[in-house]
Amino acid sequence: MATPAAVDVDSPPAAESPAVGARPGGRWWAWLLAAAAAAYFYIAPIMLLDSFQRTLATVFMFAALAQGWNVIGGFTGYPSFGQHAFFGLGGYTVAVLMAKARWSFWPSLPVAIVFGALFALLVGMPVLRLRGHYFAIATLGVAEGLREIVSNLSSITGGGAGITVPAVGALATTKYPGNTAFYYLFLTLAIVSTLIVWVIARSRFGYALRAIHQDEEGAAAMGINTTRAKTAAFMISGAITSTAGALYAFQQVTVYPDNIFSVSEFTVLPVVMAVIGGTGTVLGPLGGGVALAFLSEWLRRHYTDLHIFIFGAIIMVGVIFLPEGAANSLRVIRTRRRLPFLENVRRYRL
């Protein structure tokens, strides 16, 4: 049958489904690059300055946060704006267990991870019934509410004055492990969360999430238990994010509600990283997280007064000229042989 609309798809080699067949894994060279970078970063601290290790640890943390958001926002299409709830919850779980219950860090960490997942389950049950903006606002509200609760439960959390992890001196439950240790912990977290996303992308679960993203009613009609899949995705996202928060609290030693429950730092920034890198892809959020976290650090150092302004301008340019993120733009260039940079300009008449 003559279907003019489909002709331009069929004429280039249609043999191995060029459009999307490549998605679940990305290209081998991208993976090789990522693996080489990971190997390099495992050896690198020997040659790096202490202060640069700290910068890199932050870069890896943001890559992990971007991946955490990617699971719920990128794959499932539920734009959570309450990721800082999980981040703060993970951080405060570790801080309270170490400072009040006098636990050491290592048993506190898995508790923080489990709390992150359970909080996602608890919040997800009502909130995952909402979609789009309503879901975004509800998650934001939950996170802001949690910060208020933490601020006001001074007997447990220390309230607005913050809480200090016992990491130095005779009272330390776990001795402060130093910048190199945190460098490795955050690097490992970034790699593990990327591997989790990679496994999801190739699995039936990943297809369920993408189907929910693209048409939830249609997904349910095809036998996907959408409630279960969405909740599981939110729990994975919450667990990754609370792990990052737990490491962060220990790294910072003292945490305050206003600092660890920061929406701009631990929700908006990871969202921007995932969006510019490419939501719903495996390597996009990793690349976006690393690139933007580096850029932000570099700008902060070289343009002390203007760095936020320049950073914001670069984000705007990135969002406009990389439709659906860098990873998806690269795929369009490779498979469709055209440059998509002006697509957003045309589509939205910018």
Added chain:
Amino acid sequence: MSDISLSVEPGSILGVIGPNGAGKTTLINLLTGHLAPTSGQVLIDGKDLSGSKPWDFAHAGVSRTFQIVKPFRGLSVRENVAIGAMFGPSGQKSVPASLEVADAVLDRVGMQGKAGALPSELSIADARRLELAKALAMRPRLLLLDEVMAGLRPQEIEPALALIRSLRDDGMTIIAVEHVMKAILAISDTLVVMHQGKELAKGTPAEVTSDERVISAYLGQRYAQRTREADSA
């Protein structure tokens, strides 16, 4: 919708017709868990599924198409169809096994060459076929078709009818909601006419089209006259 009761014999095609707003799509939504009945029951193989979720219906062997097609836009045609095999009743198949099922189904509906295309690149006829292929990949025992002929050109309707007949001949039970009168008359074993949320008439296509109530409510006098003339000619 009220006072409607219908059952469909395994391995037959039940056609449902009625004017706009008669409740045809509502009926399908009730039979697939997209709406829960306020009263009454939905039995699938004698098992009460009233109030169950859409995926429960899917797992019980019921699949459907949507009047407004619902492709997964970011997935290729092949992946769209594979989702049915991955999560359908026969399913819980692995991703590679599901993609193989998808290839076989695409073959059957005549879309072999479009496996790698994105849904946005399909013609209306192919988009409708994709909708059907997604449902078929679930290997349903009861298939509900919501206006699969809508928007097709006359020469595209005959192959679609042949495909639906061949599915019935394979033993599939089908409920087809349709606006295209000629199409529904050609394939239905039994026909139900709905009007304002109620069942107006039921019978073989011949019985229903000569029913006076059906003619006045839906078909119109002109249609009746035309068929009478055709009969006498």
